[in-house]
Amino acid sequence: MTKRLFLLLTAIAAIAVVAIYIPPDEFYPAGFATLATPFLLIGTAIALVYFLFQKSRWSLAPAAVIVLFLVITNGMFSLGLHKEGAGDRETVKVISYNVNALNYFDRSQKYTGTLTAFASWLSNVRPDIVCLQETVPANFYKILPSYYRYFSGKETLEGDSLGLFIISRYPIAFAGKREFAFNSFNRLIWADVVINHDTIRVINVHLKSYNFYKASRLRKLKNIKGGLMARSYHAKLIRNFIDESPYRVVLCGDLNEPPHSYVYHTLSHKLRNAFEDAGTGYSYTYNFLGSPVRIDNIFASDGVVFSSYKAYHDITLSDHFPIEADIVLQDRD
Template sequence: MKVGRVVLNRFLLLLAGLLSLIPAFMAVAGCYVSYLHPSRQPALHWLGHLLPILLMLNLVILLLWCWRRSRWAVVPIVALLNCIPYLTSIFNWPVGKTAPPERKVTVVSYNIRNEISKNILLDGQAFARFIEEQEADIVCLQEFPAGGAVREGLIVELTKLLPYYRIASQKPGSLIVALFSRYPIVEMQPVLFPDESGNISVWADLDLGGVKIRVFNNHLQTTSVNQNRVKPSFNLGSTYEQIVRLKRVVEKNGVIRARQADAVRREIDRSPYPVIVCSDFNTPPSYSYRVIKGRLRDSFRVAGKGYGYSYRYLRKLFRIDFVLYDPSVFRSTNYFSPELEYSDHKPIVATFDFTTDSASSLFLK
């Protein structure tokens, strides 16, 4: 009887160990799925969206195996170690102190959510005070209001601080982005997307007191998770239809977003000037993030502290807003993302120093 119990325990332990391989493999695949274009095997990209849950599951499994003092603990450990690049994209703690900037430029990127009924707290004066407190030089806004008192109030108040501005959209009725600047805007052009999603990206050349830089303001295709959230019910047929619809919409939007990222990347590569990229990617670090980032630096991963998220809903699990920059000219010295209640996103405040030999060589001749 005792021998049979030992055999059963060993079998159950082996079975539990083999089962723990499943979330480990899923987490590792989710960390590296960004190297696969979403048009190929789009279902695999769900692993990227589910990564926070998969990592927490592996952590729980690791604690259980440690409690059992089992060698199977190596499985979640290997999975978590393979996901370090992703973990550093959501949690960061810089080592040492950052030297203060000699020639400071502060950039704010913020999706302010243009649905007036849902952002009635967005008061132009209050938001302008926030921008003034941050000593912002460049402000990139996504989902800028199409009209009404909110739009006019923002323009009036922000131009008191940042006199140069441009507002753009792909077509009437589509999403709008806006750029406000303390420095003259020399030129601004849209990035043409190969779809009719209504999303938009623009670049603008700014003259920073004798140095030209190119700023990108992007609002990529949404996942539509919130709009198609599954509401379980006793009607299994209805629940199943909701799941299928959510899967289809998210995968379709992932492909659209990837094509938009490819278009933005081509424009970055063509830029004759050092770039700063402000973006609502509408996705955590993924194919779109990897492609647009390229050799640019992520201001959070350089100067951010602690747990970084920018989307205030979905349990605050996702960082989908980014400020990227050219490290050959700029140096990130500070990153700040306060919990404002104007929008479902958090603003990103990134401060840079560009007093370098590389920047000096770019002074207008």
């Protein structure tokens, strides 16, 4: 009986692992399967230990599933093997951070203190390009005042704006937005940033969250389904926008999806990831129900390489942690 249960669990885990290739907006159960993958893999690891103690040939089954997961899902861990030195080329420091409005909607003095701390930290870090999500533009124009910037957001019911910023030390030639739905908080903004004699397209995105606030259990399940389907569709829109770019691309943002997801796989199939190339070990950018997960990312297209990656776990101004990557533009052939 135990053997059958472990084999069934292993089979279900195998299905969940390959579900990464199925877009949830076309078949939403695939999204639920990928969410369950970490728990299924824990069970698969227990099955592997059980079969090894039994000296059973069935140990090959859970071992194969675990290997399959590690091969398909490259973004869970990193050894930094693809990190490239800058040499004599200029490095560009990029930061991506979901600031969660810096407590603006608390309507209290806490916002002023958080904003001041954020401005001080950013000035000390001295980034070249900053992509921010969930920002309220009030007072943000005073941060890094000599920088160029572009903002796009949606009006809240209280009359505020909430959206995305791209802030750049380098000039911005053109900028624009793509809303994922009419008047949606979730959108894509872009800026063509001129770096010396070259131009790159910086893209900043924020994909739909689950919005569990004050939701019943049934509503939470519906929100999970809606979030999975929406983000799957968003990923396709982002991929198509990248394909249309006349320049090399740097993509930043809050995906609200872990590496073992259709969304991450769709984007990393086209782009390199800062953590995968230049990070070390296991990194996280958000604590989801007490579990550390990496849902904030910096990607880049061919011709843009990463020389470093860092997550600032000591910066607790938001429910997310900021991430930083140094990029280097390779010479064109």
